[in-house]
Amino acid sequence: MSGTLGYSEPYRPRVVIVGGGFGGLYAARALRHAPVRVTLIDRHNYHLFQPLLYQVATATLSPADIARPIRHIVRRQRNTDVLLAEVRDVDAARRALTLADGRTLRYDYLILATGAVDQYFGHDEWAPIAPGLKTIDDATEIRRRFLLAFEHAEQVDDPELRRALLTFVVIGGGPTGVEMAGAFAEMAHHTLRHDFRHVDPTAARVVLVEGGERLLAAYDEDLSERAREQLEALGVEVRLNSLVTRIELGAVHVGEERIPAYPVVWAAGVAASPLGRKLGVPTDRMGRVQVERDLSVPGHPEVFVIGDLASITHQTGKPLPGVAQVAMQGGRAAAHNIVRTLYGERREPFHYRDKGSMATIGRAKAIAEIGRIRLSGLVAWLAWLLIHIAFLVSFRNRVAVLLAWAWSYLTWQRGARLITGEVRPDNVLRKLGLQTPSEGGSETEAEKALAAPAPEGGGGWMEGDSDQAKAAGGA
Numbered sequence: 001m002s003g004t005l006g007y008s009e010p011y012r013p014r015v016v017i018v019g020g021g022f023g024g025l026y027a028a029r030a031l032r033h034a035p036v037r038v039t040l041i042d043r044h045n046y047h048l049f050q051p052l053l054y055q056v057a058t059a060t061l062s063p064a065d066i067a068r069p070i071r072h073i074v075r076r077q078r079n080t081d082v083l084l085a086e087v088r089d090v091d092a093a094r095r096a097l098t099l100a101d102g103r104t105l106r107y108d109y110l111i112l113a114t115g116a117v118d119q120y121f122g123h124d125e126w127a128p129i130a131p132g133l134k135t136i137d138d139a140t141e142i143r144r145r146f147l148l149a150f151e152h153a154e155q156v157d158d159p160e161l162r163r164a165l166l167t168f169v170v171i172g173g174g175p176t177g178v179e180m181a182g183a184f185a186e187m188a189h190h191t192l193r194h195d196f197r198h199v200d201p202t203a204a205r206v207v208l209v210e211g212g213e214r215l216l217a218a219y220d221e222d223l224s225e226r227a228r229e230q231l232e233a234l235g236v237e238v239r240l241n242s243l244v245t246r247i248e249l250g251a252v253h254v255g256e257e258r259i260p261a262y263p264v265v266w267a268a269g270v271a272a273s274p275l276g277r278k279l280g281v282p283t284d285r286m287g288r289v290q291v292e293r294d295l296s297v298p299g300h301p302e303v304f305v306i307g308d309l310a311s312i313t314h315q316t317g318k319p320l321p322g323v324a325q326v327a328m329q330g331g332r333a334a335a336h337n338i339v340r341t342l343y344g345e346r347r348e349p350f351h352y353r354d355k356g357s358m359a360t361i362g363r364a365k366a367i368a369e370i371g372r373i374r375l376s377g378l379v380a381w382l383a384w385l386l387i388h389i390a391f392l393v394s395f396r397n398r399v400a401v402l403l404a405w406a407w408s409y410l411t412w413q414r415g416a417r418l419i420t421g422e423v424r425p426d427n428v429l430r431k432l433g434l435q436t437p438s439e440g441g442s443e444t445e446a447e448k449a450l451a452a453p454a455p456e457g458g459g460g461w462m463e464g465d466s467d468q469a470k471a472a473g474g475a
């Protein structure tokens with residue numbers, strides 16, 4: 001970049017980036033040679049590779065395989081400070097952020113990249129029973145419940161209770177739901193098949209519930225159909241056009257039917273991180289901030305919003321999907337526009353280059369859409385493997401993931417089958433009369449929440465979609 005810096009030297013403007021996910025990290029990297037001071041804030045000390053979270057939830061990978069300390073990633077970037085903190089508020093008029101501990105941080109330029117959260121469409125009481133998959137904690141909790149279900153089933157005689165324990169319901173037929181259902185089925189039918197004496201893991205039922213008429217609604221229809229066939233070949237029961245009307249501890253209601261089930265996973269919708277609304281600028285129904293073509297927000301050219309938190313519509317007329325590439329490319333574009341501004345140059349409109357999308361279903365089973373090319377089965381799966389390895393942020397993680405995959409492929413085994421947290425009678429068993437609370441010690445807050453009665457009746461989650469882009473429609 002040429003030209004004179006629009007600030008008197010040696011003042012270096014402060015760029016604050018909130019969120020060390022794909023968007024925030026790529027923005028920070030793009031600013032490494034810029035004449036600015038960068039502060040990168042995240043409430044976690046690590047960057048998380050979310051596309052492989054389901055492999056932690058299903059015990060193929062360990063959390064450290066898909067996460068890397070942010071401080072380490074930017075260690076050679078002399079102009080960048082890392083701050084472990086949660087941002088609670090943004091005062092765009094004062095150009096200041098408020099942190100959870102009450103401190104204030106001022107900025108010259110702000111890049112907000114705090115991503116998305118799970119959305120239960122008015123039924124937040126379902127969250128403790130049917131966790132979503134957004135964080136490492138979510139993934140280890142799902143893994144815990146899945147593995148505990150087999151352990152409990154091994155110890156009960158009542159066939160109905162055993163059946164409930166071995167029924168896993170995944171709600172939402174977007175990429176995350178499809179990946180989770182496929183991996184659960186493979187684990188039950190292959191990985192665990194010889195490990196129990198009193199229960200047959202291959203009898204486990206995996207039910208994938210989707211409100212729309214097909215899985216993976218954002219993909220080509222033919223590929224959706226292939227995905228359904230591949231899941232069914234793995235033994236997954238796919239329920240299309242099926243609305244979840246209620247979730248209670250130990251059961252999911254689909255329309256009029258009550259399916260006794262434990263555990264349950266929510267993959268049916270996301271909303272933008274609540275921080276976006278604090279800017280006081282227009283947001284869409286999902287809470288995404290409607291940005292200008294240069295990714296800044298209306299009335300505040302010094303504030304940029306990127307990734308899952310942004311609604312970027314200028315290119316196609318509808319919001320770009322909530323995927324990693326949109327966040328990465330947006331991060332770079334916002335950073336470049338800040339540098340252009342500093343040198344008195346015109347900003348450039350963001351232009352997203354779609355490099356294709358893919359979803360994996362199981363061992364040697366996947367689908368991929370790359371431009372006009374449609375792939376499914378083994379070729380798509382190999383492409384999926386290569387791309388995910390390529391985008392992992394560190395060499396260490398690439399090697400760790402490759403080894404874990406090779407081991408898993410050759411042996412059908414999964415190396416991270418750990419039940420973490422305290423293992424004690426789960427509420428689902430207590431509710432079903434198997435054990436009393438006194439046997440398991442006092443209840444934790446999560447268990448109390450789980451014990452709360454579920455509301456009667458409908459509401460129904462958003463029709464059709466579980467795919468992140470389409471979830472924009474809201475409930």
Ligand SMILES: Cc1cc2nc3c(=O)[nH]c(=O)nc-3n(C[C@H](O)[C@H](O)[C@H](O)COP(=O)(O)OP(=O)(O)OC[C@H]3O[C@@H](n4cnc5c(N)ncnc54)[C@H](O)[C@@H]3O)c2cc1C
Nearest residue numbers: 019021022023043050051087114115307308322323324327
């Ligand atoms: C299970 C799963 C599977 C996925 N699979 C794929 C896939 O296969 N391919 C694909 O392209 N995309 C996939 N995605 C989507 C992709 O991961 C997201 O689009 C991408 O992560 C968005 O990047 P981002 O930077 O906007 O947000 P994120 O990557 O979510 O990062 C947000 C960061 O902000 C931090 N943060 C949030 N709030 C605060 C706060 N108040 N204060 C401080 N820090 C905060 C968070 O800790 C986090 O580090 C998947 C997502 C999930 C959840």
